[in-house]
Amino acid sequence: MSDFKWTRKDLLSIYDLSAEEIIHILDTAEEFKKVSQRRVKKVPALRGKTVVNFFVEPSTRTRISFELAEQRLSADIINIATESSSLKKGETLLDTVKNIQALQVDLIVMRHSATGAPNFLAERLNCGIVNAGDGAHSHPTQALLDLFTIREKKGSFKGLNVSIIGDIRHSRVARSDMWGLLKLGANVTFAGPATLVPEEFRELGVRVCHNLPEALEGADVVNLLRIQHERQRSGFFPSIGEYSGIFGLNESVLKYMKPDAMIMHPGPINRGVELASALADGERSVILEQVTNGFAVRMAVLFLVAGCLK
């Protein structure tokens, strides 16, 4: 491991991190992955620390992944899940979270539907904030687990071609992956219907295309995003059937992919919509390994930020 010194009490977005910081998290996660393969999987790193999982937007897999990571680090855990915004209950988000902080908690892992909500709180609180997803803005631990999985399989990022396909416009995963990949020297392609893939990303050096074979050609990694049915209802594309016929990854377009190209998906999968069932379960798929790597990465993040609390 490098002798790099981690200095952040919050993890808000990949955009904020340097390449060195990202690599440091991945290296730390590698150590924690080893721990999770031992017979005794628990370490005392966060013993005596209290972590609150504050989810203002529903989540199952991310919350469970964080919770397991916290348990393996021996932290005390409180779960708060609420579907409505705190405002609708008549209390502001800041007041709610200040109340949580007053219970002397150390870290808040939060998910929120409003962009920038974790940034807003991090500026005003002493406890650490780990962003578990805010709006369509940022989902740093998902990006880190994607990067971890890519590095594990492909060795390095320099010159690697990564195509991310689907609803880029509304995806915090796409944005977070993009920042990480660009910072580490990979080439990023965003693909999908023009309503869901804004042209503005070109200004960052991302290749934007609206044609699946073009997006698959030469890709080392293909990352598919979940298509939400509500986007069809809002008129971004005519039907789920048309979407999967044109942008869904299935056997008929496999010929465009490199033999060693791997398939990723942040989950949950719509089988038969963005990804054919056989491919999701096939040998190119690393989808379940992403889940395993997810909690190693989250252990690393919690461990690092907890080390910077005053």
Next chain:
Amino acid sequence: MNYILKNARVIDPSTGFDGVKDIYVTDGKFAAEPAADAEIVDLSGYVLAPGFVDIHVHLRHPGKTAAETIHTGTMAAAAGGFTSVVAMPNTSPCADNPGTIQYVLTNAEKEGVVNVLPCGAMTKGIAGEEMAPLGGLKKAGVVAFSDDGKCVQNHELMRHIMEYSKSFDLPILDHAEDLQLLAGGVMHEGYWSVLLGMKGMPAEAEELMISRDALLAGKTGCRIHIQHVSTAGSVDIIRHAQSKGIKITGEATPHHISLTDVEIKKFNTNYKMNPPLRSEADRMALIEGLRDNTISVIATDHAPHTETEKLVEFDYAPFGIIGLETAIPVTLTELYHKGYLTLPQLISKFTKGPADVLGLPLGTLEVGRPADITIIDTETEFTVDPSTFKSKSRNTPYGGYKAKGRVAGTMVGGKFVHRLF
């Protein structure tokens, strides 16, 4: 008190005068000769102009007096150099009836520090469905009609309002935005909204409605004034309509000519307003529109909100910022000192421009008119400190802003309501 105001550089865009001369104030009015008991005030080094008019202000009174009142809002206007403010009707109750206008005027008489000119709603409850009693509102004393904060989406209703309002020879001040295209956006749609994953407000949502307004103004002959013009396309549409002889004018705010959407990346809700901060190209097009006088007015859209309302997630924060106490320092710094506008041009945006839109004898130094005067010190540099504001609210993006130029004095009807010398 009577005055002899000596040695100032007097700039009066209504007559084109720009030079040193003495101004006499007697019994609250401009006078041709000095009064015998007049106080002599030496204004060497200062610029003296007709009283500034802010054609777009939310005084929040009645209904939201936790954020502002007629008293605090007009105190802020005085400190900011404005002698008259046009008060928007989106209060609670809404100023869509003569009773509410009467209430505003009575309070302004009692506790107002500068002239309060009420604007009446165009539709009942500014709901965009039924026409408000425009004739009754005019009788009660409104100077214009507006549904500011909302926009009449029904084009036929808008056509009828524009035709009907001609009977009363008052302008319509329109907040132009197509709500369907706006689609619940919270910031300008462009590079930064895409990067941040925030819902965008496309420029076309504004431009579409300005086109509608221009076409209907052409058809009906109504005078229409576009509030807070914010995009390059909007400036083009207004310029084109003016070239066809359509009676359309526009205003720009100090924030749209000084800030852009890059600020949103800090998620500070004091940068959230409607229309939103746009791109750099839009900002420069607005400045060009001010230069060629396509945009003849600068107005603040002073929109007070309490700290509690603004201290929330960006998506949930209300739109709007205060502007009365920063407008002149910001525009002197950004437009005059950077060489985009001459001082007479800049002053015209606050005097002749709004007076012409309203068709009122404001923005003048004419003998016999009430002595409303704004006195400017163009050279003093200072850092904006919101804790010193007279406004009840603090929702400004300009805290810490380094300004060059400030308001040194404000006189309303012959009385100093703000005086630094």
